[in-house]
Amino acid sequence: MPCGARRCATGVFRGSEVVQGWQRRSPFGAGKLPRNTRKCSTKISGFHDGKASGSRTSSNSPCAEIAAVTGQAPVRDVALLLLLYGTGLMPNEAAKLLISDYVEANGAVRVQSTVRAEIAFNGKARPLIWASSKIRQAIDDYLAYRLALRQGVTTTPSAYRGLDAHASLFRASDGEPFTFTRRVTGSGAVSYSCETLTEIVRRLHQQAGIEGGNASAARRTFAVRLHRDGRSLKLIQQLLGVSSLSAVKNLIQGDPVRLSSIVSGVI
Numbered sequence: 001m002p003c004g005a006r007r008c009a010t011g012v013f014r015g016s017e018v019v020q021g022w023q024r025r026s027p028f029g030a031g032k033l034p035r036n037t038r039k040c041s042t043k044i045s046g047f048h049d050g051k052a053s054g055s056r057t058s059s060n061s062p063c064a065e066i067a068a069v070t071g072q073a074p075v076r077d078v079a080l081l082l083l084l085y086g087t088g089l090m091p092n093e094a095a096k097l098l099i100s101d102y103v104e105a106n107g108a109v110r111v112q113s114t115v116r117a118e119i120a121f122n123g124k125a126r127p128l129i130w131a132s133s134k135i136r137q138a139i140d141d142y143l144a145y146r147l148a149l150r151q152g153v154t155t156t157p158s159a160y161r162g163l164d165a166h167a168s169l170f171r172a173s174d175g176e177p178f179t180f181t182r183r184v185t186g187s188g189a190v191s192y193s194c195e196t197l198t199e200i201v202r203r204l205h206q207q208a209g210i211e212g213g214n215a216s217a218a219r220r221t222f223a224v225r226l227h228r229d230g231r232s233l234k235l236i237q238q239l240l241g242v243s244s245l246s247a248v249k250n251l252i253q254g255d256p257v258r259l260s261s262i263v264s265g266v267i
Helices: 074-087 091-096 133-149 195-207 215-228 233-240 245-253 256-261
Strands: 005-007 112-115 126-129 181-184 190-193
Touching (some): 195 215, 215 233
């Protein structure tokens, strides 16, 4: 069954995220699910940055192949994977996204958003485009689920879908914001990393039997897909926030054999 659920379409889930009949408290109306909550249909097949493994032929969706194997937070994990493969964000950036980076005050998706300078890996703002309907569907389902659990809600239910605009877009399995580990280099520089989210992504791929699957592979797949769709190197550079066009070329042209093994249709 998709999403690690007994019945994905009814919102009845196994694992630590268990809420019976959460759709009855959904903002979409009594007894209703978000309109697009039918199935998770995106295909993910044999991708990694090692040897080509061929396609994973299965009638199951990535929800069943990847998110369900964790038994922890299937609704979130589906949205998280699609986010990484569809935007090229890094784990630290994803962990720092706010509700207001995705949702307007009136509840609509902020289609043309920004990776804010304060959360960008290089300290420079760049475009964040919520253009994929599959990513939006997955995140919308996750936010509706969070609202049902009262995670990060606000006292103004008419704004930001009833969620706190300054709350994290993605949260840990216990409903709390992700934590960051402080590190100090030999030169005294301080950095913070969200090791929990990075480990979640790594484990999702490992348990699904996808060698070398991690956030870096997702970022590279995003770049390759844009290039194959005929997008310019300059645009890819802007969306990824990398420093040079040569860095983009290294991402998409490093190994033709590996590129051929990266699945088309991740998003």
